[in-house]
Amino acid sequence: MNTLKKYLHPILIFVIFEAVAITLWLTKHNLFYLFNFSYIGISIALGIFLYIRKYKHARRVVQLLVGLYMLVYLGFIKGENMQIEGFWYYLFTGVFEAATIHYAVAKIFGPLIFGRGWCGYACWTAMVLDFLPYKVPQKPRKKLGWIRYITFAASLIFVAALFLAKVGNIERIMFWAFLIGNLVYYGVGIALAFAFRDNRAFCKYICPITVFLKPMSYFSLFRVRCDKEKCVSCGKCKRVCPMNVDVTDNSRKRENGTECILCMECVKNCPKDAL
Numbered sequence: 001m002n003t004l005k006k007y008l009h010p011i012l013i014f015v016i017f018e019a020v021a022i023t024l025w026l027t028k029h030n031l032f033y034l035f036n037f038s039y040i041g042i043s044i045a046l047g048i049f050l051y052i053r054k055y056k057h058a059r060r061v062v063q064l065l066v067g068l069y070m071l072v073y074l075g076f077i078k079g080e081n082m083q084i085e086g087f088w089y090y091l092f093t094g095v096f097e098a099a100t101i102h103y104a105v106a107k108i109f110g111p112l113i114f115g116r117g118w119c120g121y122a123c124w125t126a127m128v129l130d131f132l133p134y135k136v137p138q139k140p141r142k143k144l145g146w147i148r149y150i151t152f153a154a155s156l157i158f159v160a161a162l163f164l165a166k167v168g169n170i171e172r173i174m175f176w177a178f179l180i181g182n183l184v185y186y187g188v189g190i191a192l193a194f195a196f197r198d199n200r201a202f203c204k205y206i207c208p209i210t211v212f213l214k215p216m217s218y219f220s221l222f223r224v225r226c227d228k229e230k231c232v233s234c235g236k237c238k239r240v241c242p243m244n245v246d247v248t249d250n251s252r253k254r255e256n257g258t259e260c261i262l263c264m265e266c267v268k269n270c271p272k273d274a275l
Contacts, residue, residue: 009222010048016113017041020105028097037105040066044121051264059121059263060130067127071182079171081178084152084208088159089174107212115220116213119203120261125185129199132190138197141244141256144205152208200242204259214258224266225250230274237266237275247275 004011021037024030047062055061074080081089086099104110106118119126158177162170189202203210224247237247246255247266267275 006052007049010045010052013048013114014041014045017044024101033101039069040122043069044117047121062121063123063127063130066122067124070122071124071127075178075182079175081174083178083181084155085159085177085181086174088156089170092159092163103212107209108216111213111216112219113221115217115222115260115262116210116258117222117262118213119210120263123209125182125189125207126200126203126261128186129189129193129202132193132199134193134197134199135242136240137200137242137244142196142201142205147205148208148210151206152211155208198242200261203261204243217258217260218252222262224260224262224264224275227274230272232272232274234271236269236271240265240269 017037018041021034021041024033024037043062043065046065047058050058050061070082074082080086080098082099082102084103087103090097090100106122110118162173167173185202188206192201192206193199195201198204224245226248228250231248233248238244241247242263242265243259243261244256245260245266246257247260249255249257251257
């Protein structure tokens with residue numbers, strides 16, 4: 001019974017993703033969805049299992065398994081634009097496929113359960129940025145979060161303009177937008193990381209996906225909580241947090257609460273096991 005409780009989280013994650021996989025397979029009559037969401041669910045569950053087993057690179061394993069799968073297989077090989085432009089494209093065509101399903105599961109409704117776990121375990125942009133040297137922010141957080149709304153609007157306007165102008169071969173344009181968009185994301189992300197000495201500067205200020213993620217993750221079921229009786233207010237959790245979250249505050253309104261990517265650095269570094 002104790003073993004089951006210990007591994008409840010990876011089991012629960014696997015069950016959730018498997019339920020999504022089977023439901024989409026049966027409703028869309030497409031075996032791809034069974035493979036896709038089963039693979040992602042197994043990868044994430046494996047990472048959580050490795051974390052429980054205290055393997056220090058557990059999260060990195062998941063990032064590489066899921067991130068490379070989505071970037072290389074779905075993006076480059078299958079030609080699917082899984083960036084936000086791909087979401088707008090399918091939305092405008094009125095088709096609930098590929099990017100729209102991905103966004104619904106991972107970035108719109110999924111965060112109600114696992115918050116911004118996407119950012120910490122599956123994002124292929126962050127997968128690369130997390131290899132950079134500034135894993136712990138070296139400078140105070142900037143008040144530049146408003147930029148994300150500009151990039152969000154720009155992506156919408158770009159795709160809307162293609163449809164309004166009745167441009168031909170939009171699918172091909174979406175593929176090139178995926179390639180160029182990723183190069184821009186990596187370039188800007190790496191530049192910001194070194195400029196602000198913060199690997200996650202791109203996530204905090206530029207990434208348009210957070211416009212979807214932040215409001216939904218406010219209600220997240222999976223959250224880092226603090227045992228106030230054990231906490232000695234040493235502040236170490238705040239210092240190691242890549243997203244500047246105040247995890248000692250258990251309220252929904254805690255500082256940068258919707259920025260938590262569930263990386264568990266605070267939990268691993270707490271000297272009193274209060275988190």
